[in-house]
Amino acid sequence: xxxxxxxxxxxxxxxxxxxxxxxxxxxxxxxxxxxxxxxxxxxxxxxxxxxxxxxxxxxxxxxxxxxxxxxxxxxxxxxxxxxxxxxxxxxxxxxxxxxxxxxxxxxxxxxxxxxxxxxxxxxxxxxxxxxxxxxxxxxxxxxxxxxxxxxxxxxxxxxxxxxxxxxxxxxxxxxxxxxxxxxxxxxxxxxxxxxxxxxxxxxxxxxxxxxxxxxxxxxxxxxxxxxxxxxxxxxxxxxxxxxxxxxxxxxxxxxxxxxxxxxxxxxxxxxxxxxxxxxxxxxxxxxxxxxxxxxxxxxxxxxxxxxxxxxxxxxxxxxxxxxx
Numbered sequence: 062x063x064x065x066x067x068x069x070x071x072x073x074x075x076x077x078x079x080x081x082x083x084x085x086x087x088x089x090x091x092x093x094x095x096x097x098x099x100x101x102x103x104x105x106x107x108x109x110x111x112x113x114x115x116x117x118x119x120x121x122x123x124x125x126x127x128x129x130x131x132x133x134x135x136x137x138x139x140x141x142x143x144x145x146x147x148x149x150x151x152x153x154x155x156x157x158x159x160x161x162x163x164x165x166x167x168x169x170x171x172x173x174x175x176x177x178x179x180x181x182x183x184x185x186x187x188x189x190x191x192x193x194x195x196x197x198x199x200x201x202x203x204x205x206x207x208x209x210x211x212x213x214x215x216x217x218x219x220x221x222x223x224x225x226x227x228x229x230x231x232x233x234x235x236x237x238x239x240x241x242x243x244x245x246x247x248x249x250x251x252x253x254x255x256x257x258x259x260x261x262x263x264x265x266x267x268x269x270x271x272x273x274x275x276x277x278x279x280x281x282x283x284x285x286x287x288x289x290x291x292x293x294x295x296x297x298x299x300x301x302x303x304x305x306x307x308x309x310x311x312x313x314x315x316x317x318x319x320x321x322x323x324x325x326x327x328x329x330x331x332x333x334x335x336x337x338x339x340x341x342x343x344x345x346x347x348x349x350x351x352x353x354x355x356x357x358x359x360x361x362x363x364x365x366x367x368x369x370x371x372x373x374x375x376x377x378x379x380x381x382x383x384x385x
Contacts, residue, residue, distance in 0.1 A: 096178050104173045104184070106151040111369045112246055112280060113147035114140065115376035116273040120254025122380035123266035127259040129384075135205060139254045141198040142215075149191030150222040154233075156184040157226035162295065192219050206257045214253060221245055236300040238285070239278045247274020265383060268327065272320035272379070276372035279316035280365055282309055283352060287361035313352050317345050317368055320375060327382060335382035344371035 117140045125131060159174020160181050173179040199215040202208075221241055225233040232241060251270035252262055285292065285301035286309050292302050301309045324338035348367040351360055 096173070100173065100178070101187070104152060104155050104187075105148045108366045108369055109151065109280065110144055110147055111373040112273075112277045113143035113250075115276065115372040116246060116250030116270070117143050117254050118373070118376035118380050119269035119273055120251040120266065121258060122376075122383035123251070123255045123263055123269050124258035124261075125384045126263050126265050127261045132258045135202060135258050136254070138198050138202045138205070139257065142195050142202070143250060145191050145195035145198060146218060146222060149188050149195060149219075150225065152184055152188035152191060153223055154226045156181055156188055157231065159184065161226075192222070195219070202257055206260075208257060211253070211257065214249065218245055218249060233299070234297050236298055236303045238281055239300050242277045242281050243274035246277035247271060265327070268323050269376075269379060272323045272375070273372065275316045275319050276368065276375070279313050280368050280372075282313045282316065283348070283361050283365040283368060285309070286313070286352065287358045287365070290358075310352050314349050317349055321345075324375070324379065324382075327379070332382040332385075334385050335379060338375050338378040338382065340378065341371040341375040344368070344374065 117136065120139070121131070121136045155172045155174050159172055162175075174181045174184045196215060196219065199211070203211050203215075222245075224231055225238065225241065232238065247270045251273050252266055255262055255266040282301060285299040286306065289299075289301050289306060289309075292299055300312075304312070321339055321342060324335045327335035328338075344367045348364040348371070351364040351367075355361055355364070
């Protein structure tokens with residue numbers, strides 16, 4: 062009996078395994094590579110920044126339909142607000158998804174919080190810094206234009222940015238992400254840019270706002286299609302999870318192509334140069350093809366990037382049409 066007891070007391074050593082879910086702050090310490098500047102740049106998700114730039118270009122072009130003068134100081138301030146807010150959103154998403162554990166097994170590049178390489182509070186601080194910088198740039202616009210009611214719009218934009226994945230009931234987890242992205246990356250971004258420069262909202266601004274919003278929604282759909290299996294596992298109910306893979310592919314195609322219908326409409330009315338915006342299809346059509354034929358979810362990163370970049374090319378060409 063003694064021999065048996067002694068033998069049974071020897072247990073095979075367990076392999077040390079790193080936890081991949083839950084709050085990183087509660088995980089055991091592990092040896093990780095030091096975080097470099099490039100990691101922070103990666104967390105800023107530069108491939109999404111064209112979605113912040115395009116609405117400002119379109120909104121500025123629509124403003125010049127009313128006022129031919131280019132108010133470049135205000136335009137640059139609008140660009141600063143859009144880019145800083147986008148980076149703040151990206152860090153906030155990194156933080157919120159990371160502490161929930163929903164980014165632990167994601168297909169795309171590893172996030173700072175989810176990887177445990179950076180304390181979650183540092184990522185939160187980075188998000189708050191960029192939100193504050195965006196707010197400062199927005200305040201400068203308000204002071205310059207005396208449009209004090211725009212403070213409420215700016216505050217609402219920051220609140221919406223945070224509650225996309227933050228808070229107890231984030232709307233990005235309840236199939237509402239595309240709705241808010243369309244509103245804030247399309248309507249608010251384009252119309253706000255136009256208003257503070259021209260104090261008017263011509264029909265061109267509304268058409269451009271629809272185009273910008275749909276590009277942003279298409280990028281979000283490609284991102285969520287890439288992560289559909291992981292999101293289902295962790296209970297993240299994106300629109301893609303709710304409607305399924307095939308319906309998402311159809312919706313992506315519609316969102317990515319309708320902006321070119323806007324370009325055709327502009328070309329057939331007053332802005333002949335708008336036909337050139339169809340050149341952006343050289344990037345959008347391969348993205349649509351990838352979305353329909355991908356085998357590895359990582360391929361959708363290419364579709365996401367192509368769609369995001371094409372939004373800027375489209376915006377530049379529409380701007381040319383509006384001011385030319």
